Amino acid sequence: xxxxxxxxxxANKVEKAFxxxxxxxxxxGDVRAANILVAEDExxxxxxxxSAQVVSGSRGQVFIDGEASEVKMLLDRxxxxxxxx
Amino acid sequence: xxxxxxxxxxxxxxxxxxxxxxxxxxxxxxxxxxTHLTETxxxxxxxxxxxxxxxxxxxxxxxxxxxxxxxxxQPYTSPFPQSSNTGAGGYGQYYGxxxxxxxxxxxxxxxxxxxxxxxxxxxxxxxxxLIEGNQQIVVKSxxxxxxxxxxxxxxxxxxMRIQSLWNVCVPHLIGKGEIDFCHSLFLEFVKxxxxxxxxxx
Numbered sequence: 001x002x003x004x005x006x007x008x009x010x011a012n013k014v015e016k017a018f019x020x021x022x023x024x025x026x027x028x029g030d031v032r033a034a035n036i037l038v039a040e041d042e043x044x045x046x047x048x049x050x051s052a053q054v055v056s057g058s059r060g061q062v063f064i065d066g067e068a069s070e071v072k073m074l075l076d077r078x079x080x081x082x083x084x085x
Numbered sequence: 086x087x088x089x090x091x092x093x094x095x096x097x098x099x100x101x102x103x104x105x106x107x108x109x110x111x112x113x114x115x116x117x118x119x120t121h122l123t124e125t126x127x128x129x130x131x132x133x134x135x136x137x138x139x140x141x142x143x144x145x146x147x148x149x150x151x152x153x154x155x156x157x158x159q160p161y162t163s164p165f166p167q168s169s170n171t172g173a174g175g176y177g178q179y180y181g182x183x184x185x186x187x188x189x190x191x192x193x194x195x196x197x198x199x200x201x202x203x204x205x206x207x208x209x210x211x212x213x214x215l216i217e218g219n220q221q222i223v224v225k226s227x228x229x230x231x232x233x234x235x236x237x238x239x240x241x242x243x244x245m246r247i248q249s250l251w252n253v254c255v256p257h258l259i260g261k262g263e264i265d266f267c268h269s270l271f272l273e274f275v276k277x278x279x280x281x282x283x284x285x286x
Contacts, residue, residue, distance in 0.1 A: 017254035024247050034207075040278045046254055048208075049243040050236055 006042075011075040013044040018071045021046065022064045025056050031070045137216060140262035140269070143193040146185045146245075185248050185258075187241065193217075193262060195271075197224060212274065215259065221274040222259055226267035237261065237268040244270075 014036055021028060028035070029051030037045040055063045194216040198204050204212045206223055213224045227237055244251075244258040251257040257273040 013254075017250075020250055020254065021247060024249070026243060026247055037275055038278050040276050042278065044254055045256055045275050047256065049240045049247075052240070052243040054243070054246060 007078055007081055009042070010038060010044065011078045014046075014078070015071065015075055017044050017046050018068070022068065025054055025060060025064075026052055027055055027063050027067045028052050029067075031067060031074060033074065138195040138197040138213075138264055140193040140195060140260075140264055143190050143260065143262040144187045145190045145193065145260035146248075146258050147188050148183045149186050150183050185245070185251075187245065187261070190260075193260065195222075195224070195264070197264065199224075199226075213271075215271070220259075223256070223272045223274050224264070224269050225272065226264060226269045229263075229266050229268055232268065234268045237270055241270055244272075 018028070018031070026049075028046065028049065030048060035046065035048045037047060039045060053063070055061075195213045196216060197211065197213040199211045206212055209225050209227060211224045211226065213222055214220065215222050225237075225240075227234075238261075241258065241261050244255070247255055248258070252273070256275055259271040259273060261268075261270045263269065
C-alpha cells in the first residue's frame with residue numbers, strides 16, 4: 001500500500017469520526033494529531049474528551065462548524081503528507 | 086555496599102581489585118568507582134513494590150437491557166427512550182439495542198504500576214490491567230491536589246453521551262474512581278500502529 005493511499009484512508013476515517021461526534025452535539029475541543037490514534041487494524045480512535053462540550057441549538061452549530069473547519073485543516077495536511085504534529 | 090567477595094573487601098566495602106591493592110586510594114577513587122558502577126549496572130526497577138491497587142468510589146459501565154416484552158397482542162414498546170444514542174454502533178452488536186449506565190460496584194482491582202516506563206502512554210494516561218477478566222486498560226488520572234474532579238466528571242459525561250461510538254471510533258469507557266490521591270477514569274486499551282506515523286509524516 002502506498003503512503004499516499006494510506007494518508008487518504010486515515011484522513012477519510014478521521015473526517016467521518018468527527019462528523020459522527022458532531023452529530024451527537026458534542027465538540028471535542030482539542031483537535032490535534034496527538035488525540036488521534038491509528039490502531040493496528042488501521043481503525044481510527046479519537047481520544048481525550050477532557051475539553052469536550054455538549055452544544056446545541058444555532059449557537060452550538062457555530063461551535064461545531066468551527067471545529068469542523070479545524071478538522072479539515074488538519075486533514076488537508078495529512079492528505080498532503082505534511083508534518084501535522 | 087557490603088563485601089561479597091573477601092578478596093576485594095577493604096574496610097567492609099567492595100572496591101575494584103586495582104584500587105584495593107593500591108594503598109593510597111582516596112575518596113575520589115571510591116566516587117569514581119561508584120560512578121563506574123552506575124554506568125555499567127542495569128537500571129533497577131522497583132517491580133516488587135507492585136500490589137493490586139484497590140480503586141475507591143468505584144463506578145463501572147454496565148449495559149442496561151430492556152426487560153423482555155410481555156406476551157400480548159399489543160406491539161411492544163421499549164420503556165427506554167429510543168434516541169440515536171443507543172448501542173447500535175458500538176457494543177450494539179454484542180448487547181443488542183441497549184444503553185450503558187455507570188453503576189457503583191463493590192470492588193475494582195487493578196494491576197497498576199505507573200512508575201514503570203512501559204506503563205506510560207503519554208500525558209495523564211497509564212497502562213494497567215483490570216484484575217477482573219485480566220483486561221488491559223488505560224488509566225487517565227488527575228492529581229487531586231491540583232484539580233477537582235470536574236475535569237474527570239466532564240470527560241465521563243461526554244463518553245456516556247457518545248456511547249454509540251464506543252468501539253467504533255472512541256474507546257469504550259470502563260469506569261471511574263479514585264486511585265490514591267488521583268481522580269481517574271478507565272478506558273479500553275487500543276494498540277497503536279506506529280508505522281503509520283512514519284508513513285504520514
